Amino acid sequence: MAVLRLSTTARNALADAIKTAIDAGSGVGTIKIYSGSQPATPQDAPTGVLLVTLAFGDPSFGSASVGVITANAIAQVNAVATDTAGYARIADSDGNAIMDVDVGTSGCTINLNTTSIVTGGPVSITSATITMPQ
Numbered sequence: 001m002a003v004l005r006l007s008t009t010a011r012n013a014l015a016d017a018i019k020t021a022i023d024a025g026s027g028v029g030t031i032k033i034y035s036g037s038q039p040a041t042p043q044d045a046p047t048g049v050l051l052v053t054l055a056f057g058d059p060s061f062g063s064a065s066v067g068v069i070t071a072n073a074i075a076q077v078n079a080v081a082t083d084t085a086g087y088a089r090i091a092d093s094d095g096n097a098i099m100d101v102d103v104g105t106s107g108c109t110i111n112l113n114t115t116s117i118v119t120g121g122p123v124s125i126t127s128a129t130i131t132m133p134q
Contacts (some may be wrong), residue, residue: 007133008066011066011132014067016063023056025093029055029098030093051079054123059072087100088100108123
């Protein structure tokens with residue numbers, strides 16, 4: 001079994017690098033929530049139905065502390081399609097994918113109050129953090 005332990009300095013650098021990647025481009029980064037299963041990699045085309053696009057603040061996150069970055073405010077928006085949320089793609093403002101993450105109601109990277117998204121219904125993320133492994 002492989003064991004990886006990172007120093008706090010390395011954890012902070014990695015977390016800040018993700019923040020920098022999301023903040024790249026001419027505007028704010030996005031979180032696009034789709035139905036269905038995640039593609040094999042973020043470089044692959046999105047699968048499923050695009051349900052909603054949320055915009056990060058500018059900047060997207062504060063500076064890392066102990067390997068954790070916390071998102072600045074993410075505005076509530078209305079869904080553009082009806083389906084069950086399956087995953088989300090986080091991208092910079094130019095649409096370059098940074099990461100794909102799971103979506104659910106608990107125990108997932110993004111937890112929503114419901115995964116049943118309805119056209120015109122509000123979707124919000126009230127808090128978000130990214131944590132680097134210790």
